[in-house]
Amino acid sequence: MQVTLAEELVLLSLDDRTGAPKEGVGTAWAAAGGLLAELVLAGRVEVADGRLGVVDRTPTGDPLLDGRLERLDEWIAGKRPGRAKAGDWLTKDRATVVRDTELRLCERGLVTEERHRVLGIFPVRHYPEADGSVERALRERLTAVVLDGDEPELRTAALIALLHSAKLHRLAFPDLPRKQVQPRFAEIAAGDWAGESVGEAIRNMQATMAAVIAATTAATTVAATVS
Template sequence: MHVTLAEELVLLSLDDRTGAPKESVNTAWAAAGGLLAELVLAGRVDVADGRLAVVDRTPTGDSLLDGRLERLDEWVGTKRPGKAKAADWLTKDRSTVLRDTELRLYERGLVTEERHRVLGIFPVRHYPEADGSVERALRERLTAVVLDGAEPELRTAALIALLHSAKLHRLAFPDLPRKQVEPRFAEIAAGDWAGESVREAIKNMQLMMAAVIAATTAATAATA
């Protein structure tokens, strides 16, 4: 079963038993970056100098990607030429990317859906594991590359770069100290594994995530 980078990231972030999300803020940034990187890899979108361009509107055949491609194309159409910034798109997309990706995992039968109400009022949805085969294979790939030194193929390298950029090392290796795995993540992320457009998509995600975290930290400090 082919799953997108965003789906892989969300699978890693969901608790297998309870379905509760872990590190959802950073995962949302990484998933948005992952979908953009997927569209670049599929030849549908180009990212250069921080700007986005839709270069091919042909559907990919993947409903999650095609929904994003349609939204992105509409969004780019509202911008003046050269003003469709990747950072702006990622900021917009991160607000819905987790929900859309979780629903796609549910449609595929990889997770189940459980609905709760917090304080009897606020609805919450969790997604416990239903079919663990995809996540097991994913973790085996990451183990082979990060711990055993295997050479990553392009998609695994892209996933590792996203995890590293979003500081999500513990989602991949929850039982290992970050300092043990981070050097290998950094080595792969810095390697020559993809074209410049994919690298820009991930770089913009990382920059926007860092900017939002910095602004949040500053605001918290100011009110302390």
Template sequence: MHVTLAEELMLLSLDDKSGVAKAGTTAGWAVAGGFLADLALAGRVVVDDGRLTVTDRTPTGEPLLDGRLDRLAEWAERKGAGKAKPAEWLAKDQPTAIRDTVQRLCERGLVVEERHRALGLFPVRRYPEADGSVERALRARLAAVVLDGAEPDVRTATLIALLHTARLYKVAFPEQPRKQVEPRFAEIAEGDWAGESVGQAIRNMQAAVAAIAAVTIATTAATTVIT
């Protein structure tokens, strides 16, 4: 089953049993960045010199990405030529990024939605694992690259770069000390693993995510509940 980068980030972030999003707000920035990264890899957007441009509005065939692509194109058009900034789009997209991504994971049957009332009053939604096969394959792929030194493909390197940018080492490797995995994350994130245009787009997008996530990390608790 092919899933998007946003979905992979979400699978790593959700606790399998409780369905609670670990590092929820910070993960939300990474998920929003995952949408942009996938659209860049698909040749639909370019991020250059701090500017975001939609170069192709042709649908990708993935509803989760195509909905983002349409909204992004309309937003960029309203902003005007050369005025759409990645950080502004991420700030606009982040509030709904997690919600839309977990809904898609539910549609795929990878997680299931459970509704509760906190203190008997406040509605809370959680998303425990329903089918762990995709996440297991994902974690095995990350372990092969980060722990065993395998060469990453472009998508895996992009995912690792997003995790590194948002400092989400623990959601990827909860049992490994950060100091043991961070150097490999940094090596991959800074490597030349994509073509010139795509690599530049991802690096620009990383910079935007990093700037926003740094503030979030400093002010947000490590665990939140999706509501």
């Protein structure tokens, strides 16, 4: 079963038994970057100098990607020429990308949706594993590349670059210290494994995420100082 980079990231982020999310903020950024990278790989979108352009509106056949392509096309159309910045799109898309991806995983039968209420009031959705075959194959691929030193094919390299950029190493290798796997992640992320447009999509995700986190941290520090 061929799944998107975003679906792979979300699968790694969900607890298999409880379906509870792990590393939610980083996963959202990485998944948004993953969908954008997928559209670039599919030849539908280009990223150049931090700006986005739709170059082919033909559906890919994947509902998750095609929905994003339509949204992105509409969003770009509402911008003035040259103002469709990749960072702005990623910031917008991260708000809904995980939820949309979880629903797609449900449609594929890889997870099931369970609804709960916290304190009997607040609704919460969890997504425990229903079919673990895709995630097992994914983890075997990551182990072969990161721990055994195999050369990654394009999609695995892109996934590793996204995980590294969002500092999600523990999602892939929860039982290993980060310092043991980070050098190999960094090596692959820095490699010449994809066209410039795909690499730029991932670098934009990383830069935008870093900027938002820095701004949030600064605002929190100011608020704490004032109080």
